[in-house]
Amino acid sequence: MMKLSPLLLSAAAIVGACSAGSSSTAAPADTAKLDASGAQPATPLADAPFTVQEVASFNEPWAMTFIRGTRLALVTEKSGKLKLWQEGGSTLDVAGVPAVAYGGQGGFGDVILAPDFRTSGTIYLSWVEPGAGDTFGAVVGRAKLVQGASPRIEGLQTIWTQSPKVSGRGHFSHRLAFSPDGKYLFIGSGERQKFDPAQDMKANLGKIVRLNPDGSVPADNPFAKEGGVTAQIWSLGHRNILGLAFDGSGKLWNQEMGPKGGDEVNLVEAKANYGYPVVSNGDHYDGRDIPDHPTRPEFAAPKLWWNPSVSPAGLVWYDGDAYPGWKNSLLMGALSGEGLVRMGIDGERLHKSDRWDFGQRIREVEVRDDGTVWLLTDGEGGKLLKLVPKR
Ligand SMILES: [Ca+2]
Ligand SMILES: [Ca+2]
DSSP: OOOOOTTTTSHHHHHHHHTTOOGGGOOGGGHHHHHTOSOOOOEEGGGSSEEEEEEEEEESEEEEEEOTTSSEEEEEETTTEEEEEETTSOEEEOBTOOOOOOBTTBSEEEEEEOTTHHHHOEEEEEEEEEOTTSOEEEEEEEEEEEOSSSOEEEEEEEEEEOSSOBSSSOOOEEEEEEOTTSOOEEEEEOOTTOSGGGGOTTOOTTEEEEEOTTSOOOTTSTTGGGOGGGGGEEEEOOOEEEEEEEOTTSOEEEEEEOSBTOEEEEEEOTTOBOOTTTOOSSBOTTSOOOOOGGGOTTSOOOSEEESSOOOEEEEEEEOOSSSTTOSSEEEEEETTTTEEEEEEEETTEEEEEEEEEOSSOEEEEEEOTTSOEEEEEOSEEEEEEEEEEOO
16 A cells, blocks of 8 residues: 655645646546546436425435334434434424534534344434534444434444544535444545545544444454554545445445545445545646546546536435336435436446436435435425335
8 A cells, every 4th residue: 555644645745746647647548437437417307217206394404314114214404403204294303412513514414223223223323523622523423212202312322433633624424334234334434624634544534434333443444453543444545425335235335525526436445545635536626636546546446436526415225116227226416416316336337327407406315115215405494305206
């Protein structure tokens, strides 16, 4: 693995390093990869295999998960509420949730069910907490959900913390996913808009980390012997991970909000370095170049990327039958792209299969156990949308 001192990775050094290589140096031999980029034209909703039904609204909803075997879903609101929504019924506040540091991109984050939820009632939550001296960091906790007329969580335990806490309120990521065997919790930990930490093995920022369900470090993690937060690291060189999903064959995918023109979907593998901020198929928003992936083959390249950016949010694997041709796809929301992206999976290859134009920023995508797909739109008054199959 390449070692760079934190000093060499300062923003100024990146400018210098970038002058040696630009996107124009991408080898023609890389056509297959380049074909995965570029604009993806949107299909009008009229041609989609669903109609859109608006069923509820929330205040800055961020994430949701359905409770299997029910018509209930948990929805986080960024400003600090957890809601229990019932289709055709009421929306209740869940009591006992932690105080969150709300501001910028921070606040309440993800919510998922534990693999043993049916018997334990355990859920996992992520949120942002303040640190010393105007710093912030995401944390992950688990608690028992007690349902009923006055739902609440009990026994909240914090099991993971972003380290170090740093200034600013961007790029927390804090997306969660369990492996299909239920043994490991994966956490997307953003680089907090600080660039360098994504390559710093003494920080768990800009990483995907892998933990046991209780927050301890699995003995077979790739850097387990190094101890500290390094032991948590599964993969590195990430920017702002806003979706994690396992497919039906057990492969882990992530999407991340890249720099300008560099939004990515990656096949996540142990010990792999995805290159940020040393390489990206996008460039810094202030116009500074970042060398493209083909210039540095030692870094794992994205399977797909988007230029112009779509600003991904949410990622789920779809294995249902409610919409013709969707089985074995990844579904991803788009904020600036204002739509839903469907990617067909073919082994380790992904295809830009569909992109529907909703005309609204999509924050979250979920699948219910009946195969229906649901979206949350972004911001105040964000809507829960059901994609009603047309047939
Ligand atoms: Ca979700
Ligand atoms: Ca670039």
